[in-house]
Amino acid sequence: MAVQTTRTVEELEAYCTRLRAAGLDAPWSRPGPLIPPKPTATQPRHWRWPDIEPLLRESSEFLSPHRGAERRVLRLHNPGVPERTVAHSLVLAIQYLLPGEVAPAHRHSPTAIRFMLHGEGAFTTVDNQKCAMKPGDLVLTPGMAWHDHGNEGGAPVYWMDILDWQIVRFLENLTFEPYPDEQQPALRNPGRDIYFPWSEAYAALLRRAEQAPDPFDDTLLEYIDPESGSSLRPTVGCYLQLLRPRARTRAHRETSCAVYRVVQGRGVTTVDDQTFEWEPGDFFVVPPRARHAHANVGTEPAVLFTAQDVPLLKLLRLYRMEPAD
Ligand SMILES: [Fe+2]
Numbered sequence: 001m002a003v004q005t006t007r008t009v010e011e012l013e014a015y016c017t018r019l020r021a022a023g024l025d026a027p028w029s030r031p032g033p034l035i036p037p038k039p040t041a042t043q044p045r046h047w048r049w050p051d052i053e054p055l056l057r058e059s060s061e062f063l064s065p066h067r068g069a070e071r072r073v074l075r076l077h078n079p080g081v082p083e084r085t086v087a088h089s090l091v092l093a094i095q096y097l098l099p100g101e102v103a104p105a106h107r108h109s110p111t112a113i114r115f116m117l118h119g120e121g122a123f124t125t126v127d128n129q130k131c132a133m134k135p136g137d138l139v140l141t142p143g144m145a146w147h148d149h150g151n152e153g154g155a156p157v158y159w160m161d162i163l164d165w166q167i168v169r170f171l172e173n174l175t176f177e178p179y180p181d182e183q184q185p186a187l188r189n190p191g192r193d194i195y196f197p198w199s200e201a202y203a204a205l206l207r208r209a210e211q212a213p214d215p216f217d218d219t220l221l222e223y224i225d226p227e228s229g230s231s232l233r234p235t236v237g238c239y240l241q242l243l244r245p246r247a248r249t250r251a252h253r254e255t256s257c258a259v260y261r262v263v264q265g266r267g268v269t270t271v272d273d274q275t276f277e278w279e280p281g282d283f284f285v286v287p288p289r290a291r292h293a294h295a296n297v298g299t300e301p302a303v304l305f306t307a308q309d310v311p312l313l314k315l316l317r318l319y320r321m322e323p324a325d
């Protein structure tokens with residue numbers, strides 16, 4: 001106890017005992033700073049699609065989606081995060097459905113954002129709005145919206161789920177509720193606030209790419225709620241990024257965290273002292289404050305889908321970006 005005091009160490013210890021009994025604490029009675037630094041749990045990590053895909057397919061031999069287990073998902077597990085999620089603030093899972101399978105309807109307080117990866121015939125019904133999911137389509141399931149999934153095609157389908165579950169959990173507001181039936185009726189066409197078709201998003205990305213490139217991201221386009229003009233959710237934003245052939249961005253650091261899925265193209269992203277050589281289907285994560293830069297090493301445009309906790313950090317006035325050349 002490195003404390004300047006007119007009392008003895010023994011008297012201080014007795015005082016601390018009386019503090020504890022009263023439900024109080026004197027942080028100055030222990031060594032170290034008042035606000036100790038906290039290392040980032042999320043580590044830079046790269047997942048290659050050829051490593052994931054066979055394990056994803058095999059998962060169907062162990063579990064069928066049903067009430068209780070609810071979903072056949074594989075979560076990306078960042079080795080630094082005790083809750084086995086992709087990052088401290090975000091969850092990324094890949095959900096796999098065989099032909100004819102249904103993932104039963106339920107709702108929960110965390111928001112989920114689906115980005116369709118592969119297959120024909122997948123759908124998600126959100127509050128009675130049936131959204132057909134073609135590769136590249138994005139479907140938003142806001143917190144407490146009823147949702148079920150199905151595969152009406154003739155071959156397996158899979159998509160990625162992004163959830164703000166970790167944030168809701170930290171705030172101690174996790175809730176979950178099963179729907180009375182396995183599926184909810186489809187009564188309405190999907191609203192533009194929850195359904196973002198790939199054809200429209202990609203066309204908008206190409207239009208944005210006609211503008212001058214951003215030095216740090218080349219071309220970055222955020223999915224926006226059409227009514228409010230805001231990020232999809234206060235906790236998480238989704239973006240499409242285009243890197244022109246041979247493009248090399250400047251390095252920067254952000255206080256936010258980002259998870260990436262490679263939609264098309266080949267490139268290299270450096271994250272602190274690591275180099276990720278990515279190909280279509282790969283995932284990688286950039287932790288807060290990590291120095292990162294992207295390069296397209298191919299002759300075609302590279303496209304990345306990314307989910308980031310930027311909106312939450314901006315709300316909290318914690319978002320910062322700085323060049324790191
Ligand atoms: Fe769910």
Ligand SMILES: [Fe+2]
Nearest residue numbers: 216252254292
């Ligand atoms: Fe960045």
